Amino acid sequence: MTLKAVKTRIYPDSQQQTKIIANFGYCRFVWNQLLDMQIQRHDNGGRYVNEFGMNYLIKSLKQEFTFLKAAESTSLLHVSRDLHHAYQKLFKEHRGFPKFKSRKFPKQSYQCNSVNHNIQVTNACCLKLPKLGKVRFKCGQAVSGKIKNVTIRLSATGKFYAVLLVDTDTQELPKTNNTVGIDMGVADLMITSDGIKYPTIRFDKILSKKKHYWEKRLARRRLQAQREIAWDQHNKAPEPRELSDFNNYLKAKRMVAKYNEKIANQRNNYLHNLSKQLVEQYDLIKIEDLKTKNLLHKHKLARAIANQSWRKLRSQLEYKCAWYGKQLVNVNPRKTSQICSNCGFDDGKHTLDVREWTCPKCGINHDRDINAAKNILSA
Template identity: 30%
Template sequence: MRKTYKFRIYPTKPQIRQMERSLEVCRHVYNRTLAERKQVYEETGKTLSKYTLNNLLPQWKADNPEYNEVFSQTLQEVQERVDLAFKHFFRRVKNGEKPGYPRFKGKGWYDSFTYPQMGFKLKDDHIYLSKIGDVYVKFHRQIEGNIKRVTVRRTSCTKWYVSLIIEPEDIPTPIVDLNKVIGIDVGLSSFLTMSDGDNVSNPRFFKAEEKELARVQRKLSQTVKGTTDRQKAIKVVQRVHERISNKRYDFAHQISRFLVDKYSFIAFEDLNIKNMIRDPQYSKSIADVSWNMLITATKYKAESAGKIVVLVNPYNTSQMCSKCGLIVKKTINNRIHKCDSCGLALDRDYNAAINILRLGLQSVGIKSVEARRL
């Protein structure tokens, strides 16, 4: 298992210029690699391997001296991205999905570069990056483990971040404490409802910023393309989007940290969010809650802490009575579960969370545990 630490970096103006040039060189190499693969396939019907393309880099550098401004392994990693894009393309074709053929990157559309093995080194509150120098880093937490990979990224608001891929030295053996197990039903009325009866309200970050976003987008639509006023208006819109994204990201990580610290076993539904988000009535709300971000953050935190996270089949978790097992049909507007067989009446999300916990425990060989409050 590998962990990712993300930190804000504060490069000097010369370093920013060099990083911007590095992104442009990487973009050119990406487009050239894509063009090379496309041309060879059209002419011969054969696919160039990543290693064959890596061997072309020395000649490309000789033809384009600016390529030498970027660390050699970083350019190889760019070609790896093209190779990965084609692998995903062929996988989607095989599965009958919308293929999405790899596209060329326009100016400004390449926003990160990677040091896959070397070319970096931590120095107190700085990180050394080959061809760039020592860049100041705001370390907000301690790094534990060996750094295997470093990625530098520029956001739409021209902030710079560094992501450190770490291989932890010790990973605890997972142990289930039956006094610390929880089932979680994610939703829209409540962000999540737990099998012990607690719930977390939906913060609705996008809805809170929707009027402000509409205001700045109206201003943007009134500007003339190609003017400095339009560029400024675009930046304002990007800042609002970034603020919403940051709030959502911070909230998901706070909740996931709370869950991992408190419980040894956590069960979620294995939701097909891609299909759910196609519903025009709820697509905006589902996108705003970012369930997948919460589940992903909880999974990797739990793994490094020796806790267990399982995903269960969501089929009938809301319809089944958690006490007697009878299927009680409900529409999405029925918020209360009422069972005519056993008389159980409680919030439908609470009922679903209890079922999720039961299914989660069964998936690891534990038959049952009393999860509801008496």
């Protein structure tokens, strides 16, 4: 059995939307209350309250703030779990301090557990969700297996999603007896030891004109709105406006978010395609450990995109290999670009501008990246 996350777009009616948005608010309220309590305790020299302690506190919050009784109860327990995880990251990995949550944050979500079959796919277009009842949904794949929990999300573009965590049986893919080594690059995202190069596609560039059009409008409209807000304050207006009261500003913000979402979706689809192809074609996939990867520092954005894509591709390969009965191996990339994959001769360090070289010992001409991929394969 394996856990799979299935993301589906949902179409709640206006009543259901109101309930969802209210529940975002309850979770945010509880998060902020718990966080405030932790901070105050800390300031008074008290100890950190763990997840169970926070769950207990939620009970008293419910008594003090009776509106919380309308909340989906397991979603509040997820809040203390999330906050606990945030604190664990702070303690163990020295990440940033947990932040208070704002109503204005463009993405909102809450998570609830499956209790007594309250999360169910009732037919091809209906999903039963806790506290909401039947919600229309659209999903590209069949949902099969036991549903463990659901995350309800509102995107920055105003679309609702349900992410179902499903315990499911996955069929292993047929064995091919093929092994591959993969080198990761910037211009070419992935180079295989079979000599195939998969380019980095700059989806951001493809949509940049349209996105830029709205970014310019967003900047101008924000400035205009801020001027009017300042005017309100200066004249002590009875009902001072906020940024969220300016509809044309909000529209521009939504449009920028829409293009960002499009770019992210296209990039994700591309990566999912690549990782799927790899697990279908190969039984053993050897991939370089990226921690020590030295990179061109001048192309900052290209590098950041490559970096993010590698991490995504790696995590996709990790879970897809586990699902489909394939194997993923990390290889130390040391010297992979200077050793001849044919005879093993060490030609010394090649600077990054050396795209191809000839081995002085066996005379073979190497493409730098393909040679590196072959070394990763034989490592």
